[in-house]
Amino acid sequence: IRGGELYYKYVGPGAGTNTSTYLVTLKLYIDCGQNDPGQLDTQVFLTVFAKPGGNQVLGKYARMSSEEFIRYDPASNPCLNNPPRDVCYRLRYYQTTIDLPNTPDGYTIAFQRCCRIEGIQNLKPPSNDFGATYSCEIPGTKLGVNATQNTSPVITTRDAVAVCMGSDFQFDFSATDEQGDSLVYQFCDAFAGGGPSNGQNCFTCPLPVPGAPPPYQALSYQSPYAGTAPMGNVTINRKTGIMSGIAPSRIGQYVVTVCIGEYRRGVLINVHRKDIHIKVSDCVPLNAVLRPDYAYCDDFNVTFKNLQINPTGSVYTWDFGDGTPPQNTMIPDGTLQHRYADTGTYKVKLKVVLAGKCVDSTTTLAKVYPGFYPGFEFDGACLYTPFEFTDTTKSRYGRPSTWMWNFGDETTEADTSHSATPNWRYNTLGFKTVQLIVGSTKGCIDTVPVTVEVKDKPDLTLPFTDTLICDIDSLQLRAIGDGTFQWTPAYNLIDETSATPTVFPDRTTTYTVTATLGTCTLSHPVQVTTHALPTVNAGPDKTIGTGGTVQLEGAAPNATSLTWTPPAGLNNPAILTPMAQPAATTTYTLTVRDGNNCQGSDDVTVTVLPDCIKVMDAFTPNGDGMNDVWIVTNNACLLRTEVAVYNRYGGLVYRNADYQNNWNGTYNGKPLADGTYYFKITVH
Known part of the structure; x- marks a missing residue:
């Protein structure tokens, strides 16, 4: 056995109530040189265990549905010295349908078989004493998100590749998921299973029926290797599933197991496993290796280089596709710089020649479109509340078209998205580095990191928390922060949900603002102290004649100005x-301020009588033609004049409601005695 993969597809509801039907497939990798009929089973036994206890609930045979051989063709790369001729897998597929009740915890399905091949370099010997367990997980209902209707990720990459010792290589474990779940890749331990014991009815037999229940024992790795480092200086991209690095310097087989975490809306619902033996050969590659296309979005100066260092003496010839002459270099990685005169997509050709005998070539597209400005912004700050992210990338040529977000959530590997406007909910506090890899329709791609802070309460600050006003004034309060606002109490307050409401209390009042961001809240008080207006009295109104003077009688006991x-x-x-x-x-206004800077005012009117009122203060009614009558007005500016004259005892001696300056000092037809008399005049 050289590897295996167990996967399933949700078919639909099962025949019984609250059940589901799955098509389960075992993909078994067999050494192409294996001809022992005992290793070429026509059917395999699959055992289903309930989680979490591991109790067996079902056992069923799956018959072989098809097989194929995949080989590395030694002639496929004439520039590979000493190409491997034994990279071959015999793939046998076994399928069956299984009906299972929908349970909260789900199931583990397992197949066990012994034995692996001998001489596996990263296992403790003898490696052919170890069998294999290939398993898959069907999630339960407690995970929600329609977990019981899940279908495994599908890996369709080619496995028969040449890996040369001590050389750079790549091996593709990438998968697709028909339900759009986020996939996260990592190395993990391969499982042992079965054993070389005689018989068929024991867990250590070559073909256990039924299989042993979980948990399963990891293989014993040989230092410096481990399940998480199966080929030494080799890594796997957790987002893409591409394994890459420098192959071990020792030829032979290496067990590599990749676990693919399947996340749906942030919930881990399944871990898919692929176990395969990868052959490292003593080949020496000569490769012209370029990616399918490159985007140069900074300027017109472009640096090219081969993705692999070739043997010493290799000559690189670059044709930049813009009509300029080809250029040569013997730098080990073929590095060469070229300046393009204009934007465009250019077909670049690279040819590598070694000693005039071995030649390899490749092409790529150089997309030269400077003017790509990646960026994004976000809204959010609170724990357990979604942060909303928005791409703000600008591109002089083309438009943003692809997005790969990593939200920097240390609690999960599923913190990714491919949306232009995703959101993410954090459940831990602190600073998170959010990374966006954004690409354009012209092939430009760049990475933008931004640090966001996750808080347990919104930002909320007040410019002041204690202030005073006078009781007829209004005041604008102000809150600075995140989320929505609510001010209380509503007493004498306008716009209670605004960040800047207006208040006009007539007594000292403490207002409280509460900022809400999702489920996070924070409140701060602000006291508005109200002072009464100062007492002010401008005094009684005054009347004077034209040119007259009068003293005003203002009073303000607490005035400071x-x-x-x-x-x-x-x-x-x-x-x-x-x-x-x-x-x-004239109406005069007396305005005063007190020690609280409160202002009060009051008015007083000074009436100025016109010149037509000129009362004669003495007259001599003796018939000599001079001052014989009492004149009080010239009648030019009055409608009517009322007069009343009193003796010194208060007795009325003369009265006229429409006086015409004609009283001669008589009372009842007789002259009054000389003396001082008092009068009252009312003018209209």
């Missing part, structure tokens, strides 16, 4: 009792 407006006609507008001599009737 004051002013009268308008200042015209005042001898000092900054004192409480200024002298006023307005030219016309």
Whole structure:
């Protein structure tokens, strides 16, 4: 046995209630030189175990449905010195359908067989004493996300490849998933299974029926190798499934097992396993190796190089595809720089010649489109709340078309997405490095890392938390932070969900703002202290005649500053009792401020009587034609004048509702005695 892979496809609901039907396939790798009928089974026994306890629930034979041979063709690469001629796998496929009840924990399906080939370089000898366990997992209902309807990832890559000792190589474990689940690749331990014991009814027999229950024993690796380092200085890309590196310097077979974690909406629902023996040969490669295309998106200066260092003496000839003459170099990796005159997609040819005998060549596309500016932005900051990411890449030529996100979540390997606007929910605090690999329709590709911080509460700051206003004023509060806002109480508050509401309390009030980001909240208070307006009284209204002067009687016991407006006609507008001599009737406003800078005001009106009111303060009604009547007005600017005259005892001696400047000092037709009299005049 040189490897195996057990996988399944969800067919649909089973015949019974709450059951599912799966098509289960075992792909078994057999050494092409194996002709022992005992190793070429026409059917295999699959055992189904319930998780997590490992109790057997079903055993079923799967018959061989097909087989094929895949070989590496030594003539496929004439520039490979001493090509391997024994890289060959005999693939035998076994299939059956299985109906299983849908359970919370799901199932493990396993096949066990002994024995592996002898002389495996990364296992402790004798390696042919070890058998193999090939297993797959069917998820249960407790995972949600329609887990019971899962289908295994499918690996369709070619396995018969030449791997030369001490040379750079690649081996493809990439898979596709028809349900679009995220796949994460890593090396893992190969499992032992079965054994060389005689018989067929024991777990250590060559073909256990039924198979042993999980958990399964890892193979014993030989230092410096391990299940996580099966070929030494070789790695696997966790995102692409490409194994690459420098092959071991010792020829022979190496067991390599890759586990593919299958994540659906961040939930691990399945671990798919592929176990294969890879042959390292003593070949010496001479290769012209380029990727299918290259994007040069920085400037017109382009550096080319071969992806493999060839033997000393190799001559590289580059044709840059733009009509310029080809150029040669003997630098070991063929590095050469070329400047293109314009944008475009150029077909580049590379030919490598060694000693004039061995020649290899390849082509690639050089996509020269400078002006690619990758970037992204995000919205979010809170634990357990989705961060929303948005690609902001700009491209002078073409447009962004592919995205590969790695959200830097250390708790899972499934933190990836291929959307232009993905989101991700973190469940640990701290700084995360989010990486976007973005590509354009012109082939440009670049990587953008950005650090995001995951917090347990939103950002929330207040420019002030304690302030004062006067009780007729309004104040705009302000919150700076993430998410949505809610201010309480709603008392004398406008726009309670705004970051900048307006308040006008008439008493001291503490307002609280709560910022909410998903399930995270944070609250801060701000106290608004309200002060009463200062007491101010501008005094009683005043009346003067034209040109007259009067003293205002302002009062403001707690004022720290004051002013009268308008200042015209005042001898000092900054004192409480200024002298006023307005030219016309004027309303003066007394405005004061107290120690809290609160402002109050009050008005007083100074009425200025016009010149038509000029009361004669003495007259001599003696009939001499001079001052014989009492004149109080010239009647030019009045509608009507009311007069009343009183003696010194308060007795009314004269009254007229429409006085015409004609009283001659008589009472009841008789002259009044000389003396002082008092009057009251009302003008209209």
